[in-house]
Amino acid sequence: MASHDIAEKHLATGIAASGPAPDLAAAAALLEMGDRLGVVAHLDSDSPLETGAVAAELDLPEAALVRYLDALESAGIAIREGEGRYRACPDFATVCHQAGYISWTMNANRPFIEHAREFFTDWEKASRTHLRDFREVAVSSQWMGSHAFYPAALDTIIDAKPRKVVDLGAGTCRLLIEVLDAVPGSTGVGLDFAADACRAAELAVAQAGMSERLTVLERSIQSVATDPQMLKDADVIHAGFVFHDMLPEEEDVCDEVLAKCRESLAPGGFLAITDAVPYLRNDRERRFSAAVSYYHGEFMRRRLQTEEQWVERLRAAGFSDVRAVTLAFPTGRLFLAHR
Amino acid sequence: MASHDIAEKHLATGIAASGPAPDLAAAAALLEMGDRLGVVAHLDSDSPLETGAVAAELDLPEAALVRYLDALESAGIAIREGEGRYRACPDFATVCHQAGYISWTMNANRPFIEHAREFFTDWEKASRTHLRDFREVAVSSQWMGSHAFYPAALDTIIDAKPRKVVDLGAGTCRLLIEVLDAVPGSTGVGLDFAADACRAAELAVAQAGMSERLTVLERSIQSVATDPQMLKDADVIHAGFVFHDMLPEEEDVCDEVLAKCRESLAPGGFLAITDAVPYLRNDRERRFSAAVSYYHGEFMRRRLQTEEQWVERLRAAGFSDVRAVTLAFPTGRLFLAHR
Numbered sequence: 001m002a003s004h005d006i007a008e009k010h011l012a013t014g015i016a017a018s019g020p021a022p023d024l025a026a027a028a029a030l031l032e033m034g035d036r037l038g039v040v041a042h043l044d045s046d047s048p049l050e051t052g053a054v055a056a057e058l059d060l061p062e063a064a065l066v067r068y069l070d071a072l073e074s075a076g077i078a079i080r081e082g083e084g085r086y087r088a089c090p091d092f093a094t095v096c097h098q099a100g101y102i103s104w105t106m107n108a109n110r111p112f113i114e115h116a117r118e119f120f121t122d123w124e125k126a127s128r129t130h131l132r133d134f135r136e137v138a139v140s141s142q143w144m145g146s147h148a149f150y151p152a153a154l155d156t157i158i159d160a161k162p163r164k165v166v167d168l169g170a171g172t173c174r175l176l177i178e179v180l181d182a183v184p185g186s187t188g189v190g191l192d193f194a195a196d197a198c199r200a201a202e203l204a205v206a207q208a209g210m211s212e213r214l215t216v217l218e219r220s221i222q223s224v225a226t227d228p229q230m231l232k233d234a235d236v237i238h239a240g241f242v243f244h245d246m247l248p249e250e251e252d253v254c255d256e257v258l259a260k261c262r263e264s265l266a267p268g269g270f271l272a273i274t275d276a277v278p279y280l281r282n283d284r285e286r287r288f289s290a291a292v293s294y295y296h297g298e299f300m301r302r303r304l305q306t307e308e309q310w311v312e313r314l315r316a317a318g319f320s321d322v323r324a325v326t327l328a329f330p331t332g333r334l335f336l337a338h339r
Numbered sequence: 340m341a342s343h344d345i346a347e348k349h350l351a352t353g354i355a356a357s358g359p360a361p362d363l364a365a366a367a368a369l370l371e372m373g374d375r376l377g378v379v380a381h382l383d384s385d386s387p388l389e390t391g392a393v394a395a396e397l398d399l400p401e402a403a404l405v406r407y408l409d410a411l412e413s414a415g416i417a418i419r420e421g422e423g424r425y426r427a428c429p430d431f432a433t434v435c436h437q438a439g440y441i442s443w444t445m446n447a448n449r450p451f452i453e454h455a456r457e458f459f460t461d462w463e464k465a466s467r468t469h470l471r472d473f474r475e476v477a478v479s480s481q482w483m484g485s486h487a488f489y490p491a492a493l494d495t496i497i498d499a500k501p502r503k504v505v506d507l508g509a510g511t512c513r514l515l516i517e518v519l520d521a522v523p524g525s526t527g528v529g530l531d532f533a534a535d536a537c538r539a540a541e542l543a544v545a546q547a548g549m550s551e552r553l554t555v556l557e558r559s560i561q562s563v564a565t566d567p568q569m570l571k572d573a574d575v576i577h578a579g580f581v582f583h584d585m586l587p588e589e590e591d592v593c594d595e596v597l598a599k600c601r602e603s604l605a606p607g608g609f610l611a612i613t614d615a616v617p618y619l620r621n622d623r624e625r626r627f628s629a630a631v632s633y634y635h636g637e638f639m640r641r642r643l644q645t646e647e648q649w650v651e652r653l654r655a656a657g658f659s660d661v662r663a664v665t666l667a668f669p670t671g672r673l674f675l676a677h678r
Contacts, residue, residue, distance in 0.1 A: 014667020328353020
């Protein structure tokens with residue numbers, strides 16, 4: 001057998017072993033780089049990016065921007081329309097979505113990967129020292145959410161045609177702006193404890209021309225337990241991945257916030273909670289579920305609640321009709337609790 | 340339509356959009372963490388790890404080690420055999436292999452992702468400041484290579500039943516030890532410029548009981564151009580991902596090393612070069628190829644050679660029979676050049 005025949009024998013098994021890992025890794029790395037450079041925000045499947053204008057806006061050498069976009073083009077992630085004109089590939093949203101999982105798990109939570117030993121031996125010190133970059137958490141979560149949990153909550157809320165919607169942990173008010181845009185005459189309140197998120201939200205609200213309809217409140221979720229005024233007569237209250245931050249230390253506060261949500265809802269209204277449930281064992285979810293659960297339990301010291309615990313907790317808060325909906329986001333559930 | 344029905348509608352499309360990204364991300368993160376902790380080296384599909392002994396050896400709290408292994412177990416990556424006894428899942432090698440792509444692209448090359456702007460504007464300074472961690476490059480490359488390029492080269496070399504094998508850029512002499520183990524009476528020379536790699540190689544050679552048959556040389560590949568003595572009468576000379584380090588600055592040296600390889604080979608001998616070729620466009624390879632090519636061109640300032648350029652270069656060095664073999668490693672090629 002000639003030497004090249006021996007070598008070639010390994011091709012098929014090697015390709016099968018790698019599967020889609022090289023593709024996903026490359027896309028995630030190139031998109032993260034583009035996010036840091038500010039280029040991803042300008043990439044769109046429908047309208048082309050002009051390298052001259054974007055290089056000037058981002059203060060990047062245009063030749064370097066072109067080389068980056070040519071790499072994306074060669075990767076099949078961008079399309080070159082002509083000199084200095086590129087647009088994103090048609091499935092760009094899906095490429096970003098998949099990159100979000102890689103980026104969140106491998107990069108946004110990197111302090112846990114690199115410093116696990118220090119968390120094991122001195123958690124107090126490690127948790128003060130090895131902080132996550134919250135912008136990286138937010139960007140990767142948005143990429144993950146775009147197909148995996150966001151559409152389910154958004155559609156459910158819009159379908160209810162709410163007059164008033166409250167988002168607890170609203171971030172940049174992206175969800176509320178989309179709801180108010182889809183439901184004429186509706187109003188919203190977005191609450192977040194992070195000052196920079198609130199400033200970004202105010203800007204986005206103003207740009208959407210919704211300053212009269214949408215109020216941004218810089219406050220903690222916990223504060224709702226003692227001052228629930230902003231919830232009054234809401235038709236929908238939404239909370240995405242925020243309630244677990246109160247567990248286990250502030251379990252009483254958590255339950256009080258849930259009770260206040262129930263009391264404040266307008267007749268026919270509902271609470272929609274998206275959150276992670278721990279250590280699922282089914283084939284689809286178990287691997288990602290283990291990573292999410294382990295990060296939360298070991299490094300963030302959060303106690304994720306099971307589906308049953310959530311349903312029980314919501315019933316204990318006075319909700320009568322409680323449903324858990326399985327989300328595409330592995331280990332994620334949407335809990336819908338009606339008054 | 341009830342609110343939970345609306346939400347559930349998104350499940351199937353969301354699952355299709357995510358594909359295997361959550362699984363791959365979770366495995367890569369958990370395995371990288373286990374590598375940093377030293378645990379991965381103890382995980383085997385065939386023989387169980389004892390948590391007491393391993394915790395003592397790695398100086399880790401045993402309870403924390405058990406929690407980590409329980410997370411791997413829940414992820415389906417490890418199997419719990421009993422209290423304090425875990426072994427790796429049967430396809431552990433494949434899980435590591437896939438994680439290698441994520442780890443190399445997203446983490447080992449992270450300085451390029453985070454500091455692209457600085458490389459664009461002051462390459463000299465950035466390339467001195469933002470260095471890659473060579474241990475991370477080596478670990479992730481080994482995981483990638485295990486199924487994608489290593490077996491093709493190894494089998495080809497073993498099949499030739501060489502009396503003498505030389506590996507240029509031998510690292511820890513892993514390849515040479517496997518070859519010498521498979522070919523009774525064969526001898527080897529492993530050359531590497533990195534002192535720590537050579538020390539690790541010497542240790543591995545001694546542990547394999549091959550100190551009499553395998554010589555470790557701490558020298559650069561470039562030095563072979565002027566002193567090719569160690570190549571004399573080799574039946575196989577192997578070089579994995581090292582020749583491109585001489586291009587473009589040391590093109591003459593590269594060609595001189597190739598010529599010396601040809602001159603030194605025993606009759607019937609061959610040179611086996613594994614290297615990356617730039618910016619392939621076929622569906623299987625284009626995305627990873629773009630990331631590899633862009634990293635090398637923009638950030639490492641290496642000029643990868645096309646398949647045609649390699650064949651031409653090897654012919655110019657005097658080789659008569661030159662073949663390029665496609666590897667499972669996307670964008671990788673094995674060049675087999677006979678005297």
